[in-house]
Amino acid sequence: MLSASGLSLPHRLFDASLEIGGGELVCLVGPNGGGKTSLLHALAGIGGAPGTMSLDGKDPRREGPARRPRLMTFLPAAREAAWPLLARDLIALGGGDGALPELELDLLLDRRIDSLSTGERGRVLLARALAPQPKLLLLDEPTANLDPLWRIRVMELIHAEVTGTQRAALVAIHDLDAAERYADRILVMNAGRIVAEELGDAQLTDVFGIARGPEGWTPAVNPSADRRSSP
Numbered sequence: 001m002l003s004a005s006g007l008s009l010p011h012r013l014f015d016a017s018l019e020i021g022g023g024e025l026v027c028l029v030g031p032n033g034g035g036k037t038s039l040l041h042a043l044a045g046i047g048g049a050p051g052t053m054s055l056d057g058k059d060p061r062r063e064g065p066a067r068r069p070r071l072m073t074f075l076p077a078a079r080e081a082a083w084p085l086l087a088r089d090l091i092a093l094g095g096g097d098g099a100l101p102e103l104e105l106d107l108l109l110d111r112r113i114d115s116l117s118t119g120e121r122g123r124v125l126l127a128r129a130l131a132p133q134p135k136l137l138l139l140d141e142p143t144a145n146l147d148p149l150w151r152i153r154v155m156e157l158i159h160a161e162v163t164g165t166q167r168a169a170l171v172a173i174h175d176l177d178a179a180e181r182y183a184d185r186i187l188v189m190n191a192g193r194i195v196a197e198e199l200g201d202a203q204l205t206d207v208f209g210i211a212r213g214p215e216g217w218t219p220a221v222n223p224s225a226d227r228r229s230s231p
Contacts, residue, residue: 001168002136007042007051016042016194018187020136022166025159027179029172029199030189031208036172037077039189040138043170044074055136069095069132077140077172079121084114087124094128102157103127118145126154130161137161137169143178151175155182176208176217 001024005017016039020026028036042049045061053059060071073094081090088109103123113121122145129137142158143151159182162169173179179186180199188196190207204210205220 001166002053002055002170004043004053005051007039007049007053016189016192018194020168020170022135022168023162023164024184025162025169025171025182026185026187027171027173027183028187028189029174029176029179034189034207035192036189037140038192040074040140040170040172044072044138046074060136069134071134072136072138073129073132073134074138075126075129075140075142077144079118079125079145081113081121081125084112087111087113087116090124091128091131094130095132100127100130100157102153102160119147119150122146123150123154130157133167135167137167137171139169139171141172141174143173143175151178158182 001022002018002020004019005015007016016035018026028039030036041047042051043053053061055071058071060068063071085093086109087105090113091105091109103126105123105127108116108120108124113124116124122142126139126142129139137158139158143154146154155178158169158171161167171179171183176199185197186199187194188199188203188207195207196203201212204212209220210217211220
């Protein structure tokens, strides 16, 4: 479904390549500054990143504004909106009917986006990304600023949106437990590169500097020097 190679942004990302099939939820994990957001930006066409990208035979970055949301949408990590629109109007800008009862937006739709809490605004912006039912969802920290219940609900909704369909989602996330629970595959990024396609003990220590113990995550005794940000 999605094939991308040679993607880079100046001074941030080095030659990332990946493939995602229809029906897949792929979680992208890595340390702060490891390149996750840069990769999503490159795929979304932000910053004029070089490289090739094919989504069902087309590069969505080269499609016009009317066609592009049906192919690909992007949820940025910043929960901001350029204009103080009503929530319903902001969702409508994404296209589609925006009927997502799972996000429980009825009481928010007639409020201005700048009057909402950060978590409420995140749910509205996620609804905007989901509204056109794109073939590819690019989601940067969709559970950020959400309470524990809504973190579960949002991940379950994203999983349901792609499971058994020809749609796909690439989700950058710091919650390793959620990544292991919901992802069909996990891509590990470090220093601007995809360094692994699994989240094993070696990746936990080398990339994150942590270890998995009986009481949960703990700092690794001897974290690797390879844990670093992309240039």
